Amino acid sequence: MKMVFCGKTFLGVNCVGFAQDIIRLMKTPIDLYVLPVSADDGNDSWEPSLRGFAARRSIPLIGSLDDLELSGDDVVVSLEYDRLLRMEQLRGARSYNIHFSALPAYRGALTSYWPIYNGEKITGVTLHAIAPGVDDGDIVDQLLFEIPTFCTAFDLYILYNRYGYELFKSNLQRLITGREFSLVAQSSRRVSEYRRASVDYARIEITDFNLPAIDVQNQIRALIFPPYQLPLFRGKAISSVEVVSHPGTVGDENAFAAPPGTILVKDFGSAIVSCLDNPVRFTFQSWDRIEEDSS
Numbered sequence: 001m002k003m004v005f006c007g008k009t010f011l012g013v014n015c016v017g018f019a020q021d022i023i024r025l026m027k028t029p030i031d032l033y034v035l036p037v038s039a040d041d042g043n044d045s046w047e048p049s050l051r052g053f054a055a056r057r058s059i060p061l062i063g064s065l066d067d068l069e070l071s072g073d074d075v076v077v078s079l080e081y082d083r084l085l086r087m088e089q090l091r092g093a094r095s096y097n098i099h100f101s102a103l104p105a106y107r108g109a110l111t112s113y114w115p116i117y118n119g120e121k122i123t124g125v126t127l128h129a130i131a132p133g134v135d136d137g138d139i140v141d142q143l144l145f146e147i148p149t150f151c152t153a154f155d156l157y158i159l160y161n162r163y164g165y166e167l168f169k170s171n172l173q174r175l176i177t178g179r180e181f182s183l184v185a186q187s188s189r190r191v192s193e194y195r196r197a198s199v200d201y202a203r204i205e206i207t208d209f210n211l212p213a214i215d216v217q218n219q220i221r222a223l224i225f226p227p228y229q230l231p232l233f234r235g236k237a238i239s240s241v242e243v244v245s246h247p248g249t250v251g252d253e254n255a256f257a258a259p260p261g262t263i264l265v266k267d268f269g270s271a272i273v274s275c276l277d278n279p280v281r282f283t284f285q286s287w288d289r290i291e292e293d294s295s
Contacts, residue, residue, distance in 0.1 A: 007079030107135035107193040117222035138183035152224035209260040
């Protein structure tokens with residue numbers, strides 16, 4: 001029996017390492033293989049390299065599923081792999097994917113962005129059978145969790161990896177044996193799907209404050225992913241954002257009375273900017289102060 005892991009990042013490394021250790025412990029005759037994403041050069045960065053991990057663990061690396069003669073006795077698991085696996089490549093192997101969302105919501109890409117942008121309170125990770133479509137295969141298992149109000153896209157990505165690993169561990173035995181599976185077809189309700197092109201990461205300057213503060217906050221949180229980008233306000237990188245509640249009897253009742261986009265307070269490393277209702281407070285990556293002539 002062959003078990004092939006296609007993928008990357010924390011999820012890939014954790015799942016492959018766990019599977020190898022458990023298979024050795026159980027003395028199960030399973031040959032492991034790893035198919036890393038094409039961008040994986042074998043070196044760890046802000047996320048671990050699955051290619052490098054597999055090499056250290058002496059797990060054979062393959063360049064394509066076509067390198068193996070797969071059959072219905074084999075298992076393929078996709079763990080944040082960056083390409084769709086074609087059914088003809090799988091050759092009848094039992095094939096599964098761990099997707100970073102509570103399917104059927106948020107099929108496709110950018111699952112760390114859109115749930116936050118849309119103000120979702122709950123998301124999840126889903127283990128599902130691979131089908132010809134995009135993340136539309138029958139569900140094996142699913143874990144749901146809350147999205148904290150302070151959670152950024154980067155924070156959510158880390159949570160997905162953690163919960164995805166827990167989902168994998170609890171289902172490894174069933175993945176290996178194929179027994180005790182209860183596949184559930186995805187509901188036709190609450191289906192949503194996003195493509196990579198649905199977000200233009202070249203446009204990350206925050207300029208529209210004629211919105212409720214919570215919407216501005218969600219827009220910014222969805223863009224905070226330090227390894228790749230931080231949203232900007234007047235050219236300054238935003239590292240965190242929060243809604244400022246009305247001071248009520250504590251302070252001036254008119255403290256928030258300003259047109260949306262007005263800088264109400266600014267100092268080294270932070271600024272408070274008015275929105276349609278409450279203001280938002282930015283903390284910047286650097287401690288440079290916004291220039292006086294910018295306000």
